[in-house]
Amino acid sequence: MNDRTLLNRSRTLLGTDAAFLTPDGIDLDSSQNYEVIRRRVFFDDVSFVTLHHERGIGFLITSAAFGTFFLAVAIFIVSLNVKAWPAALPFSLIGAPAFLAFLLRLAIGRSVVTVFGRRSRAVLRFGVFRTARAREVYGQLCAAVRRAQHAFSAPEAFAPPLPPDVPLPPPAR
Numbered sequence: 001m002n003d004r005t006l007l008n009r010s011r012t013l014l015g016t017d018a019a020f021l022t023p024d025g026i027d028l029d030s031s032q033n034y035e036v037i038r039r040r041v042f043f044d045d046v047s048f049v050t051l052h053h054e055r056g057i058g059f060l061i062t063s064a065a066f067g068t069f070f071l072a073v074a075i076f077i078v079s080l081n082v083k084a085w086p087a088a089l090p091f092s093l094i095g096a097p098a099f100l101a102f103l104l105r106l107a108i109g110r111s112v113v114t115v116f117g118r119r120s121r122a123v124l125r126f127g128v129f130r131t132a133r134a135r136e137v138y139g140q141l142c143a144a145v146r147r148a149q150h151a152f153s154a155p156e157a158f159a160p161p162l163p164p165d166v167p168l169p170p171p172a173r
Contacts, residue, residue: 070091
């Protein structure tokens with residue numbers, strides 16, 4: 001029986017990352033080419049869980065440079081001769097989506113849920129338009145951590161009761 005629930009799947013430059021919710025923690029599968037790396041963060045080791053937004057400086061620089069370059073070429077072609085706009089159209093069709101992606105990421109950012117354990121850390125990155133899913137996963141993780149740590153810190157979990165037939169030691173004089 002499979003007791004892993006998919007929380008998030010995201011693509012990186014070199015591979016894909018997937019996060020799964022298990023009864024005792026979070027499993028992170030990171031695949032790069034043909035190599036899969038699996039890590040786990042246990043709920044009873046979690047210090048805190050955060051939800052924040054990040055812009056991603058690498059993405060911002062790359063998309064701005066790519067979009068600006070192609071839009072500048074299109075503007076340069078049109079500035080030489082207004083009737084040459086068909087030649088500038090392919091450049092503007094390539095540069096406009098990249099520049100639009102830059103503006104969206106700059107304005108909105110992307111949601112990131114981070115789970116900090118004592119020995120490990122799990123980072124779940126969500127797309128620009130998946131903020132509601134990030135909040136839902138954040139709530140699921142906080143509830144699971146709360147349940148696991150409450151069950152672990154219950155007094156009956158530490159000391160089992162003594163059987164009734166065990167005699168007590170004699171009182172000290």
